[in-house]
Amino acid sequence: MADWLIDVILGLVEGFTEFLPISSTGHLIITRALLNLEDEVGFRQMIVIQGAAILAVCFQYRVRLWETATTLTSSAASRRFVLGLFLAFLPAAVAGLAFEDTIRSVLFAPVPVAMALVIGGVLILWAEKRPHVERVKSLVELRPLDAFRVGLFQMLALVPGTSRSAATILGGLLTGLDRRTAAEFSFFVAIPVMFAATGYKLLDAREPITFDEARSMIISSVVAFFAALIAIRFLLRFVSQHSFAIFAWYRIVFGGVILLTWQMGWVQW
Numbered sequence: 001m002a003d004w005l006i007d008v009i010l011g012l013v014e015g016f017t018e019f020l021p022i023s024s025t026g027h028l029i030i031t032r033a034l035l036n037l038e039d040e041v042g043f044r045q046m047i048v049i050q051g052a053a054i055l056a057v058c059f060q061y062r063v064r065l066w067e068t069a070t071t072l073t074s075s076a077a078s079r080r081f082v083l084g085l086f087l088a089f090l091p092a093a094v095a096g097l098a099f100e101d102t103i104r105s106v107l108f109a110p111v112p113v114a115m116a117l118v119i120g121g122v123l124i125l126w127a128e129k130r131p132h133v134e135r136v137k138s139l140v141e142l143r144p145l146d147a148f149r150v151g152l153f154q155m156l157a158l159v160p161g162t163s164r165s166a167a168t169i170l171g172g173l174l175t176g177l178d179r180r181t182a183a184e185f186s187f188f189v190a191i192p193v194m195f196a197a198t199g200y201k202l203l204d205a206r207e208p209i210t211f212d213e214a215r216s217m218i219i220s221s222v223v224a225f226f227a228a229l230i231a232i233r234f235l236l237r238f239v240s241q242h243s244f245a246i247f248a249w250y251r252i253v254f255g256g257v258i259l260l261t262w263q264m265g266w267v268q269w
Contacts, residue, residue, distance in 0.1 A: 003212075004219060006035055011049055011220035015227020018053040019187060019235055021124065021166030021247045022254075025050075026113040029160055030258065033110050033269060044201065044209075045217055051198030052221030056228035057187045077140060084147030088168075088185070089192045091151045096158055096197070107160050110269035111262055116161025117255030124166060124248035127173045135176035139184060142177070149175045150185065154193070161255070164190065169244060179239040187232060 013031050017024040028046050058065060071078045106112070136142055153171025157164035165186045172182025209217075261267040 001035070003216065006037070007216045007219040008223050009035070010045065011052075011223025012227050014046075014049045014220070015053050015056070015224040015229075016231050018050065018224075018228050019057075019165050019183075019190070019231050021120075021163050021169050021244055022251055023113070023117060023120070023161050023163035023166065024053070026117055026161035026163070029108055029113050030110050045213065045220060047198055047201040048217045049220045049224045050194055052224045053228035054190055054194040054198075056225050056232060057191055059225075060229060060232050061187070080144065081139065081142075083144050084142055085188055085192060087144055087148040088151035088154065088189045089196075091148075092154045092158065092164075092193055093196060095155045099158065103158055103160070110258055112159075113161035114255040114258035114262070114269075116159050117251040118259070120162050120166050120170075121248040121251030121255065123170060124244050124251070127170050128243045128245050128248070132173060133176055134178040136181055137178045138181055139188070142181070142185065146175050146177070147185075150177075150189070154189065164193065166247075166251075179244065180236065183235055183239050 010028065010031065013027050014024050017027045025046075032043075032046065068078045068081055072082065107116075136146060150168055150171040153167045153174070154164060155167075156162050156170075157167040165183075168186035168189055169179075169182045172185055173179070177185065258267075258269065262269045
C-alpha cells in the first residue's frame with residue numbers, strides 16, 4: 001500500500017473518531033496493527049495527528065476562545081471557564097505523567113483496547129439508562145467543582161480504548177450536565193490535554209524527525225483536521241436529539257468482534 005494512502009487512512013481514522021465516544025487511540029492502535037505499523041516513528045505520527053485534530057476544535061470554537069482570552073482580566077465568567085478547564089485537565093495530566101510508561105508497555109495493544117471498548121460501552125449504556133437530573137445546561141452554568149469531577153473521570157481515558165471523549169461525557173452525565181454541554185466540554189478539555197500530550201511526546205522523541213516522516217505527518221494531519229471538523233459538527237447535531245447509546249453499542253460490537261477473532265485464532269492481534 002502506498003505511503004500516502006496509509007497517511008490518509010490514519011488521518012481519517014483519527015479525525016472521525018477523536019471526538020466521538022469510541023476511542024481514537026484505540027482505533028489507531030488497531031489500524032496500525034492491521035497495517036503493520038509498529039515502529040516508534042508510527043507511534044509518534046499517531047500522537048501528532050491527534051494534536052492536529054484538536055486544531056479543529058480551536059477552529060470550530062474560535063470566537064468563544066478569542067472572547068475568553070480577551071476578557072480574561074475583566075470577566076469573572078471567562079476566569080471561571082478557564083479555571084474549570086484547568087481543574088478538568090489536572091487529574092489526567094498528573095496520572096499520565098505517573099503511569100505513562102506502564103500504560104504504553106502493557107495496554108497499547110489491540111486486545112486490551114477491545115476490552116476497554118466493551119467495558120466503556122457498557123458504562124455508557126448504564127449512564128444513559130440511570131435517572132439523572134440535567135442540572136447544567138450550558139458551559140456558563142458549569143461550576144469549578146463540576147469541572148474537577150469530570151476531570152477525575154478523564155483519568156479513565158489513559159487506558160487506550162476507553163476514549164477521552166467517552167470518559168469526559170460519562171463524567172459529565174453523572175455530574176449533571178446535559179448531553180450537548182457534556183459533549184462541548186469534552187471538546188474544550190481536549191485542547192490542553194492533547195496539546196500537552198503532543199508536545200511532551202515530541203520533546204521525548206528518541207529519534208530525529210526525518211523528511212519522509214514530516215511529510216507523512218503533514219498529510220495525515222491535514223486529513224485529520226477536516227475529518228475532525230466534520231465529526232464535531234455531526235456530534236453536536238446528533239446529541240441534541242439522541243442519546244449516546246448508539247456509540248455504546250458500536251463499541252461493544254466492535255470490541256467484541258476483535259476479542260472473538262483473537263480468541264478463535266482468526267487474527268493474530
